[in-house]
Amino acid sequence: MTQDMSGVGEHYAATxxxxxxxxALASLGPEDRPLGTRELGAMDQFHTRGHGATAELAELAGIESTDRVLDLGCGIGGPARLIAASRGCRVIGVDLSEGFVEAARYLSLRTGQQQRVEFHAGSALALDFADASFDVVLLQHVAMNIADRPRLYREIRRLLAPGGRFATYDVVRGEGEALYPAPWARDSRDSFLLDAQATREAVEAAGLRVRAWLDDxxxxxxxxxxxxxAASATTSTTSTTSATPGLGVVMGPDFPVQAGNHARNLLEGRVGVLMAVFEAV
Ligand SMILES: C[S@@+](CC[C@H](N)C(=O)[O-])C[C@H]1O[C@@H](n2cnc3c(N)ncnc32)[C@H](O)[C@@H]1O
Known part of the structure; x- marks a missing residue:
């Protein structure tokens, strides 16, 4: 059955x-002052452990300046900008949310990176890039929104050139049920968690083999x-910066609750996090 994407789309609508x-950036200076990628703080890294995780994933995948990199489910483009700046490569990002793509383009102009990154609206399940167009495909905190994993991983395999790498950093099922709303879904209807072993089997079935595997x-x-x-130290219950500074600007006033549930899910073992790199066989 085809997944109805409207719930995921509404969750990330970002009006x-x-x-x-x-x-939010006005305090950093006028619009025409170029910003460093790090000045955006946690605002544009929409996943567990922020910048640190993106940098580690890029290192694990061995991304080089000549690599053609695709970031699937790129959000507002933070990982793409960080990787383009730190590895010297070009990155194309694709995201379901048109609002996020618009924000990704805006922030890339603000950081002066429009020559190195580009962003398009689209679904990871139906991309119109030619076969073997990329050396690296990234997927960070996206798979849990996608029901049809075999199709997702087949599409990623199709896009990889010979020897290409698939680098994933995703939330996986743990023991017990996850609490919602979570940062990736308002309720369980838009959440499709697999455990780490089932994720590995689904990726391998698409013609990719494990190159690096880390339980994060x-x-x-x-x-x-x-x-x-940090959240309990803050006195404000409405601040969008209380739990994860910056992401509340993107996701709105409910974000502290979502972030709080994500922390509980991790601390209570309801979910885990997997970082892995696969290569095309
Ligand atoms: C938790 S955010 C992660 C964003 C980004 N990868 C990051 O780490 O900053 C999940 C993103 O996946 C996108 N997404 C979910 N399902 C998608 C799909 N089928 N195709 C493309 N993007 C999708 C959402 O719109 C959202 O931007």
Whole structure:
């Protein structure tokens, strides 16, 4: 059965996100002052452990300046910008959310990176790039929104050139049920978690073999514990920066609740986090 994407689409609809981002960045100076990618803080890294995880995934995948890189489910483009800046490569991002793509383009102009990154709206399940167009495909915190994993991983395999790498950093099922709303879904209807072993089997069935495999759950739990401590230290219950500074600007006032549930899910073992790199066979 084809997945109805409307729930995922509504969750990430991001109405007016460019205006909110522009307002949030006003304190950093006028619109025409170029921003460094790090000045955006946690705002544009929509996944567990933020910048650190993106940098580690890029290192694990061995991304080089000549690699053609595709970031699937790129969000507002933070990972693409970070990888383009740190590895010297070009990155194309694709995301289901038109609002996020608009924000990704805006932030790339603000950071002066429009020559190195480009963004398009589209679904990871139906891409019109030619076969073997990329050396690296990234997927960070996206798979849990996609029911048809065999199709997702077949599409990724199709896009990889010989010797290409698929680098994934995703939330996986743990023991017990996840709590919602989570940062990736308002309720369980738009959440399709697999455990780490089932993820591996689904990726391998698409013609990819494991090159690096890391259970990131312990690092994710430490990060969650720090966030929880920071959140309880803040006196404001409405601040969009209380749990994960910056992402509230993108996701709106419900984000602290979503982030709090993500921390609980990690700390209570309901979910884990997997970082892995596969290569095309
Ligand atoms: C939690 S965010 C992660 C964004 C980005 N990868 C990052 O780490 O900053 C999940 C993203 O996946 C996108 N997404 C979900 N399902 C998708 C699909 N079928 N095709 C493309 N993007 C999708 C959402 O719109 C959202 O931007």
């Amino acid at each position: 007016g996100v460019v205006l909110r981002i522009r307002a 759950t312990p690092a994710a739990r430490s990060w969650a514990a720090q966030l929880k401590a």
